[in-house]
Structures are given as structure tokens and as C-alpha cells.
Amino acid sequence: MNGENQIVSSANSSMQKSIDYLESELAKIRAGKATPDILNGIVVDYYGNMTPINQVGNISVMDARTITIQPWEKNMLQPIERAIIVANIGLNPQNDGNQIRLFLPPLTEERRKELVKRSFAEGEQAKVSIRNIRRESIEKIKKMQKEGLSEDVAKDQENAVQGLTNKFITLIDKYLETKQKEIMVV
Numbered sequence: 406m407n408g409e410n411q412i413v414s415s416a417n418s419s420m421q422k423s424i425d426y427l428e429s430e431l432a433k434i435r436a437g438k439a440t441p442d443i444l445n446g447i448v449v450d451y452y453g454n455m456t457p458i459n460q461v462g463n464i465s466v467m468d469a470r471t472i473t474i475q476p477w478e479k480n481m482l483q484p485i486e487r488a489i490i491v492a493n494i495g496l497n498p499q500n501d502g503n504q505i506r507l508f509l510p511p512l513t514e515e516r517r518k519e520l521v522k523r524s525f526a527e528g529e530q531a532k533v534s535i536r537n538i539r540r541e542s543i544e545k546i547k548k549m550q551k552e553g554l555s556e557d558v559a560k561d562q563e564n565a566v567q568g569l570t571n572k573f574i575t576l577i578d579k580y581l582e583t584k585q586k587e588i589m590v591v
Contacts, residue, residue, distance in 0.1 A: 410562075412542050412545050412546055412549075412562060412566070413542070413562055413565045413566060413569070415542070416538050416539065416542040416566050416569055417569050419538045420534075420535050420538050420569055420570070420573045421573075423531050423534040423535055423538070423573070424531065424573060424576060424577070424580075426531065426534075427527060427528065427530075427531040427577060427580060428580070429445060429446070430527045431524060431527060431580060431584050432445060433445055433446060433494070434520050434523055434524055434527075434584065434588070438469045438470070438509075439466045439467075439468070439469060439470055439471055439472045439507075439509050440466065440472075441459070441464045441465075441466065441472065443472065443494060443496070443507075443509075444458050444459065444464060444472070444474075444489075444494075445457075445459075446492070447488050447489060447492045447494070448488060449461050449481065449484050449485050449488040450484050450487075450488070451481065451484070458474070458485060458488060458489075461476055461477060461478075461481050461484075461485065462474045462475050462476035462477055462481065462485060463475040463477070467506075470508060470509045470510075470511070471506060471507065471508055471509070472506070472507040472509070473504050473505065473506050473507075474498075474504060474505040474506075474507070475503075475504045476504070476505075479503075482500050482502070482503075482504075482505060483500075485498070485505055486498045486500050486505055489505070489507070496508070496509065512588075517588050517589055520588045521584075521585050521588050521589065524581055524584045524585065524588065525581055525585075528577050528578075528580065528581040531577050532574055532577055535570055535573045535574060535577070536570065538570075539566055539567065539569075539570040542566045543563055543566055546559050546562045546563055546566070547559070
């Protein structure tokens with residue numbers, strides 16, 4: 406593969422990673438019903454190793470508003486509880502000595518609007534990331550042009566990178582629109 410195609414391919418791959426990250430962040434923003442995804446990204450101190458919460462216990466959804474975490478070792482109750490509090494996901498863990506329960510309060514109109522705002526902030530971060538990738542890619546193309554790449558090929562590559570940028574920005578907007586509907590439905 407020649408250098409200029411590699412730039413477009415690399416930009417596509419990097420932009421896709423931004424989308425994947427956005428998807429994982431949006432999954433953590435709850436839309437009124439319990440889902441284990443809310444706990445993604447939370448790590449627990451497991452004998453000195455920071456370990457994902459789903460690797461130290463069994464996570465279950467009891468009903469639309471309750472998640473339980475059954476640790477595989479009883480002595481992990483406190484570290485799991487601490488990790489959830491530190492993660493600041495807006496839920497207070499209830500430790501009954503055997504398992505931890507998370508009760509999701511019903512979402513108020515105000516809280517729904519807050520969650521939509523948070524979703525849009527995540528989307529904006531993803532857009533900034535996409536634009537940075539575009540800028541870096543175009544800089545590489547311009548550098549290659551100075552090193553002998555023809556102007557026509559350079560323009561084609563810049564247009565390809567801009568096309569990718571437009572595609573991914575549109576995709577972000579669609580994700581945000583879907584998430585907003587999901588959050589606002591009572």
C-alpha cells in the first residue's frame with residue numbers, strides 16, 4: 406500500500422476508534438432502565454491489581470431498576486462498593502453483607518435533560534477527536550506533497566479524508582439523536 410492510501414486508511418481506523426469509544430461512553434449513560442453496561446469502565450482493587458468490576462463478581466439485572474453484584478469472594482464487597490462510589494455514576498451501592506444492590510431511581514425530567522447534555526458532551530468530544538484526526542491526516546498529505554506527491558493525488562487524498570470526516574460526524578449525530586430519544590422516553 407502506498408503512503409497516501411495509508412494515511413486515508415489510518416484516518417478511517419482512528420476515526421472508527423473514536424466512534425467505538427463514543428458508543429461505550431453512551432452505553433454507560435443510563436436511559437431509565439437497569440443495564441450492566443452502566444458499570445463498564447469501573448475498576449476494583451483486586452489484591453493490588455485494578456480489575457474490571459465484571460471480573461470480580463457476577464453482575465445481574467434483577468428488574469428494570471435494580472442491578473446486583475455478587476462478588477466471587479466475600480472480602481471483595483468493600484472494594485467493589487468503594488469502586489462504585491469513586492466512579493461517581495450517580496448510584497449508591499447497598500451492601501447487605503452478601504451482595505451489592507444498585508437501585509436506579511426513576512428519572513426526573515431534570516435528570517433526563519442532564520443525561521442528554523452529558524450525551525451531547527460525549528458526542529462533542531468525539532467530533533473534536535475526528536476533526537483532530539482530519540487535521541493531522543491533511544498535514545501528512547501536505548508534507549508528502551512537498552516531498553513530491555502530485556497535487557492531484559494530494560487533493561484526492563484530502564477529499565477522501567474530508568469525506569471520512571463528514572461520514573463519521575453524521576454518524577455521531579445519529580447516535581446522539583437515538584440516545585436522546587432513548588433518554589427522554591418516559
